Amino acid sequence: MIAIDGPAGSGKSTTARLVAQKLGFFHLDTGAMYRAITLKILQHGVDPKDHRQLKKLLAHTRIDLKWQAGKLRVFLDKKDVTSAIRQPAVSELVSPVSAIGLIRQKMVAEQRRLAIGKNLVCEGRDIASVVFPKAQLKIYLDCSLAERARRRQQELAAQIPRAQVEKNIRTRDRLDSSRRISPLRRVPAAILIDTTHLTIDEQVAIVCALARRRLQNQN
Known part of the structure; x- marks a missing residue:
């Protein structure tokens, strides 16, 4: 590793x-993962500062990365969001979202899961x-x-x-x-x-x- x-x-x-x-x-693109969770927060209209709502959202979130023909595909809850995570709204929010403790804990767990056996x-x-x-x-x-x-x-x-x-x-x-x-x-x-x-x-x-x-x- x-x-x-x-x-x-x-x-x-x-x-x-x-x-x-x-x-x-395998290239584990952590930035794409933080963009994916930011996209979900926007889609569900969740206030990142509301820990109760955020915790509930994260409990039902799964992010997967797959390299296909040399290109990264990002899947959020089994849906391909590769293009969606590059939206300007995601870019504007991803930095403050990535600094939230609950989100970092979730992302670390997801990253370690994706690393198993690779x-x-x-x-x-x-x-x-x-x-x-x-x-x-x-x-x-x-x-x-x-x-x-x-x-x-x-x-x-x-x-x-x-x-x-x-x-x-x-x-x-x-x-x-x-x-x-x-x-x-x-x-x-x-x-x-x-x-x-x-x-x-x-x-x-x-x-x-x-x-x-x-x-x-x-x-």
Whole structure:
């Protein structure tokens, strides 16, 4: 198991997906799972701050991830919601929803269920510290704020000023690292990789090399 953590824009999602492809591992996309539960909250009109309603909703929620023809399909209660979780309304709400304790507990349980019997690569902000603390390889990807803003601006393909993108990322960093439940942090055993001056192919190659070396040592 490979656990990859890091701040927004550090390249962890793309790296995790490509590393999984190269090693023949399952890619557990935690971000898609948080989007799925956010979608359900919106569909049912549940107030995320109402713990009684939220607990009832979560008790009857199941999220599954399936890779079909190299593409991720997300299933919420057996229904394909791959496209629906990318709606703007979901994007706006997913960050505050993902910080709620009840939801994080549910997602950790779902992520551990999906990991049973699989060799996998999983990325997020609390993977090595909370979700899979016994992962054989722990990676922490970091990157300068300026470079993360440049990458995010390219992803958005929109005319958003670089300064605004940097401000948004800085705010997200502060929220992620200061939240009470499962804050973003680098665990002592995690190998730090600064991706500021690396291409995506280079950082994927580094992680794959580390993974192969770790597997050889175990054998």
